[in-house]
Amino acid sequence: MPRRFQVTVDGHTYEVEVSELTDTRSPDAAVVKAAPAAESMARPAATETQASASGGTVAAPLPGVALEVKVAVGDRVSRGDVLVILEAMKMENEIAAPTAGVVRTVHVVPGASVGSGDPLVTLG
Amino acid sequence: MADNDKIQELAHREARIRAMGGPDRVARQHQLGKWTARERLDALLDAGTFQELGAHVVARVGEPAPADGVVTGVGRVAGRPVYVYAQDFTVVGGSLGEMHAQKIQAMQDLALKAGCPMIGLNDSGGARIQEGVDALSGYGAIFRRNTHASGVIPQITVIMGPSAGGAVYSPALTDLVVMVRGTAQMFITGPQVISAVTGEQVTAEELGGADAQLTKSGVAHFAADDDRAALALTRELLARFPANNVEDPPRRPVRPPAAVDLNGLVPNDPNKPYDVRRVIAGLVDDDSFLECQAGYADNVVVGWAYLDGQPIAVIANQPRVLAGTLDIDASDKLARFVRLSDAFNFPLLTLVDTPGYLPGTAQEYGGIIRHGAKVLYAYAEATVPKVTVILRKAYGGAYLAMCSRSLGADLAVAWPSAEIAVMGPEPAANIIYRRELEAAADPTASRRAKVAEYRERFANPYVAAARGYVDAVVEPAETRDALVRMLSALLSKREVRPSKKHGNVPL
Structure with a gap:
């Protein structure tokens, strides 16, 4: 049964669902589904820095x-x-x-x- | 009535020529989202100004084709004459044969003699194979004329369809290349050949589309969404350029700049980025900056603008891309822009905020020395009025390269935030105070103190100003007015170089 947590990272608050895994899959598999708690969260101004x-x-x-x-x-x-x-x-x-x-x-x-x-x- | 018959014959021939490849091929051209050659000329030129020349030219081989696949003539843009050719994809695929090429060459000769811009609208399947070496020779003679006209008249090519193989080199020899997204493609060898030779799988659009040639290769200077936008942009470029190298670019009515808080724009912390295009907006006439090659080597921003109605070329380091460093691509972009702007009498306004040339083996093996040298060459060679504003970082070789007084700026201005020195405070402190730092009880604290000391003593505009390398230290909010006063007193500038065959720009 997934449990819900509220997590704050760098001032951004997220609601997180966490399920306990029964096998030993890599921890970065997308089992953590996070969505910004507030849609109106201020986005940083768009930047043009090139990233390939x-x-x-x-x-x-x-x-x-x-x-x-x-x-x-x-x-x-x-x-x-x-x-x-x-x-x-x-x-x-x-x-x-x-x-x-x-x-x-x-x-x-x-x-x-x-x-x-x-x-x-x-x-x- | 013999006379009437003759007039009727002319009308009949003209109708056939104006029908181009016929209704089916014209419909196909429209289906592809492309205009015909004649529709394009209507959009490019002032209404009713087109005079077609060479309409009756036909090839020596094959069936006579309307206008031999290229519409040529003279018209006006913003009231001033321009010579044009528009390849017609509906007629023998716009392919270039001997006579097709001769029609283009005839326009190039007239444009150069008359001192008028030359505009090409390219939409061609390439060389007309059945004409063999005569077609090939046609390209060669066009390239030669492109080169001879370079720096004398503005030459702009708009790529509005395929342009492959030898056909790419005439555009590459012209001053500016505009490409239409989705329909224009340029490449030396196409996707099939690449797949056969190297095994790489790539689509024509990925390989040579407008965005690829704009952002990856730097071959194109502008990308437009459709034919209409590409031709509107070409009209705007022509309105800004002089007809030739002995005329000045036309002035425009004065407009105040956009409301930008220049005093608060550049962060005090030299490690914080900002968008230098905001500085440009705050200095030049409102909404007058036309950026060239936006999307390619964005660590340098270049384009044309108006300052109190006077056309200028603006060159600026962009701190928020690659930290504002100069690298190979940025050097090429900058140097070519400076040489183009100098050739056509745009005074240069350079805005400096760069930590230096980009370090790395890829840059060194790629030849950053010779590419970076182009920047110095282009600035030192330019004879137009040159004014430089040092916004923040100006260190070492990159300070010199960015149109320093030593390199030939007529006037150099610094903002109070300027840091002009041989290198940044941290490496400089490490070298100057090496012994003291080694002997210090607390090296970290001692190092921090020495960096601060160096910054205080050297990383400011006043050391350079004390030696006269900076002519004025100016508050950002006052800079536009200062630039207007300085530039207006430089427009009559004459600088004479020794006569020579040509220089040897480090290519």
Whole structure:
């Protein structure tokens, strides 16, 4: 029986359903279904930072450190929504979603170093 | 009545030529979402101004085809004459044979002699194979004329259908390429050949469509949703450009800029991005900025605008894309734009906020040295009035490249937020204070103090201003007025270079 929780991440509040797994599937399988609790949640202004997307994976356009991860698995994002703040070349680069989609995998945690072309977030 | 018969014969011949490929092929063209060559010319040119030339030309081989698949002539845009050719896909697939090519060449010769822009509307299946090397030679002679006219008259190509193989090189030699989404495709080798040779599977639109050639390759400068939009954009470009390199671009009525709080726009924290297009909007006449190659190498923003009614070319680093660094693609985009704008007498306004050239093996092996050198070459070569505004970061080689005073800016202005130095505070502090930092009891705190000290002492506009590398430190909100005063006093500028065959731009 799934149980419901309210979770707040970076000031964004989500309602989350959690089911206990009986097998040992990978934890990032999409069993966590999150939807923003408030549809009117202010979206960051659209940004133009180029992020190369191949097969739905948004890659780092330049090497740096993932300063903030703005999305979680299951989040629905629109084109231009900020996914990750990547500190590189002494700039807090806003890495935006190239297309609308649902976050399938988040490949980085805050503080992680990434190389150019490394995957940041996979959208489905 | 013999005379009447002759007039009737002319009317009969003209009717056949105007019918193009016939109702079925015209209907097919419309089904594809494409206009015919004549409909396109109607949309491009001022009403009633088109004078067709060479309508009766036919090929030496095969059945005579109306206008030999290309409508050529002269008309007016915004009241000024332009020479045009429009390939007609409904007639022998718009294919280019010897005479088809000669019709285009005749327009190129007239445009260059008269000092008028040359516009091509391309929609062609390629070389007319049955004409063999004569067709091939036709392309070569067009390329040669494109090159000779380069920098003398504006040349714009609108791709409105297929453009493959040799047909791509005339557009590539012209100043600006506009492509129509969905119907225009450019490539050297098509999807079938690529599949056979490399095994890569790609559709024609993915390979050479408007968005691919705009955002991936930088071959196209503009993409439009349909024929109507592409031709409206071409009219707008022609209205902004001079007819040739000895005329000035036409002024427009003065409009105040958009309401932008320039004083509050650039974040004090140098690590925070912002959209430099807001700065442009706050400086130039309202809604006058026409961005060129938007979507390609967006770490640099280029386009034309009006400043107090005076046409200008704007070049700006974009801090929110790739941190505003200069990379290979941005260097190419910037340098080509500066050379085009200089050729046609647009004064250059450069807005600087860049941490430097993009580091990395891909950039170094890709030749960032020679590509980056194009930026320096283009700015130093340009003889138009050049005014530079340093908004924030201006470090090292990239500071010099972005039209610094040393490189040839006539005037350089800095905002109080400017940081002009040989490198950023952190690496600089590491080098200058290396011994002290090594000896320090608390290296982290000591390092932080030294970085702050360096920032205080060097990362500001006043060191450069004290040496005269910056002519004025100006409050952002006052910058437009300052630029209007400076630029209006530079329009009569003359700068003479030694005569030479041509320079050797680092390609």
